[in-house]
Amino acid sequence: MLLKEGVTVEQLGIPECGQYCNPVRPTTIVPGGIDNGRTCRRWEFMRLPEETKEEMETTEKVWALLSGWVQPDQADLVRHPVYTFWSLVADKSRDGRVMLAGDAAHVKPPFMGQGMCAGMRDAVNLSWKLDMILKGLAHDRLLDAYQPERAPHVSDIINISIFLGQIICIPDIEESHKRDAMFLSGTAPPMAPFPILTDGLLERDASGAPKGIAGQLAPHATVVGPKGEGRLDDVEGTGFNLMLAPGVRVSPESTAFIEGRGGKVVTIADKAGAPDAVVDTHGKLVGFLKEAGVDTILVRPDFYVYGSASGADRLVQSLRADLKAVDLKETALELYMPILGLRLYTPAAFRTPATPSWLIRRPFACAAAAMAPSTFP
Numbered sequence: 001m002l003l004k005e006g007v008t009v010e011q012l013g014i015p016e017c018g019q020y021c022n023p024v025r026p027t028t029i030v031p032g033g034i035d036n037g038r039t040c041r042r043w044e045f046m047r048l049p050e051e052t053k054e055e056m057e058t059t060e061k062v063w064a065l066l067s068g069w070v071q072p073d074q075a076d077l078v079r080h081p082v083y084t085f086w087s088l089v090a091d092k093s094r095d096g097r098v099m100l101a102g103d104a105a106h107v108k109p110p111f112m113g114q115g116m117c118a119g120m121r122d123a124v125n126l127s128w129k130l131d132m133i134l135k136g137l138a139h140d141r142l143l144d145a146y147q148p149e150r151a152p153h154v155s156d157i158i159n160i161s162i163f164l165g166q167i168i169c170i171p172d173i174e175e176s177h178k179r180d181a182m183f184l185s186g187t188a189p190p191m192a193p194f195p196i197l198t199d200g201l202l203e204r205d206a207s208g209a210p211k212g213i214a215g216q217l218a219p220h221a222t223v224v225g226p227k228g229e230g231r232l233d234d235v236e237g238t239g240f241n242l243m244l245a246p247g248v249r250v251s252p253e254s255t256a257f258i259e260g261r262g263g264k265v266v267t268i269a270d271k272a273g274a275p276d277a278v279v280d281t282h283g284k285l286v287g288f289l290k291e292a293g294v295d296t297i298l299v300r301p302d303f304y305v306y307g308s309a310s311g312a313d314r315l316v317q318s319l320r321a322d323l324k325a326v327d328l329k330e331t332a333l334e335l336y337m338p339i340l341g342l343r344l345y346t347p348a349a350f351r352t353p354a355t356p357s358w359l360i361r362r363p364f365a366c367a368a369a370a371m372a373p374s375t376f377p
């Protein structure tokens with residue numbers, strides 16, 4: 001919905017966003033930006049069992065649903081389809097040179113607002129891998145780490161989204177009272193933490209599980225240093241970046257390895273003084289290292305932590321070993337091994353799971369939405 005010229009959300013008392021756990025009709029309000037001075041809002045209304053799709057899509061029904069907030073002389077409807085959402089994850093996201101990303105690879109319920117976000121994570125994950133391949137730094141087997149990295153992450157988001165939907169969409173007065181009582185008494189089950197990477201190109205412990213903080217997102221620090229001031233990725237660039245606490249030594253060989261793959265070795269300090277260090281102005285990254293009890297982290301080009309350590313060289317060695325099967329700078333010769341009838345050892349990160357089981361198929365409730373023009377169709 002687009003407010004008519006001169007009509008404001010403040011006059012009408014329309015919130016910027018809202019999640020109404022109303023058992024009569026669960027309703028969501030989402031901001032849609034401003035178009036030529038006119039405010040957009042998206043409403044999502046749960047379709048009730050006795051309502052038909054055709055009925056929900058009529059203009060009269062949409063205005064009736066909106067009547068508590070806005071009237072026809074105050075706004076224009078932009079779009080109002082009935083949308084049935086699903087939880088689906090493709091069981092395969094690569095077939096040779098074809099990769100699936102975004103909604104083609106997964107769709108999810110709307111309650112986390114993560115559909116486009118997940119697609120962007122796919123794009124970021126794929127882009128650094130493709131970049132290394134196109135630069136001749138890596139074999140295309142690197143792409144085999146894409147599915148194990150992305151599919152569990154998306155599945156976790158779907159599970160949280162379903163969990164939230166089950167709290168929001170309770171179209172039953174008695175059941176909604178039970179839910180409210182749980183929240184008011186503090187006994188409501190907590191939401192699972194936001195997912196991290198659990199598989200793929202991550203530092204592993206002896207049991208093969210991701211080690212320490214491997215798979216977590218590194219903080220997006222604000223820094224000032226010899227190259228300037230701003231967000232860390234703008235100032236230092238992205239890549240396999242080795243972030244060191246002041247005083248941590250790194251061998252020329254490790255530095256060459258990191259820089260040879262487009263990464264940087266960056267010393268990060270909480271205050272000026274350490275030579276060549278960038279200063280973490282809000283202490284986010286320094287605090288992250290301290291909390292993890294390490295003095296070095298190796299951050300992947302998509303900002304996930306590959307691994308952490310006290311001492312840099314061992315960490316670089318670990319990445320080197322993990323990349324060995326795909327690293328064209330180091331193992332060009334080994335790539336010819338299959339031609340000679342020899343088998344290459346493949347680290348866990350690049351092994352395709354024997355039985356992919358990412359397919360989740362759960363129909364969920366339907367929602368009719370009077371939607372504003374936004375990025376979301």
Ligand SMILES: Cc1cc2nc3c(=O)[nH]c(=O)nc-3n(C[C@H](O)[C@H](O)[C@H](O)COP(=O)(O)OP(=O)(O)OC[C@H]3O[C@@H](n4cnc5c(N)ncnc54)[C@H](O)[C@@H]3O)c2cc1C
Pocket residue numbers: 083101102103104110112113114115116117118119369375376377
């Ligand atoms: C009601 C609703 C609310 C949403 N709210 C949110 C939200 O709050 N936050 C969020 O993160 N996400 C949200 N999403 C999800 C988000 O819109 C999608 O996840 C995202 O748009 C998917 O982007 P995509 O590029 O993968 O696919 P799409 O946006 O579907 O783009 C695919 C494109 O490919 C084109 N195409 C298809 N077939 C062909 C072909 N054969 N040849 C050429 N082109 C083709 C299509 O026309 C389309 O333009 C919402 C979705 C809906 C429906």
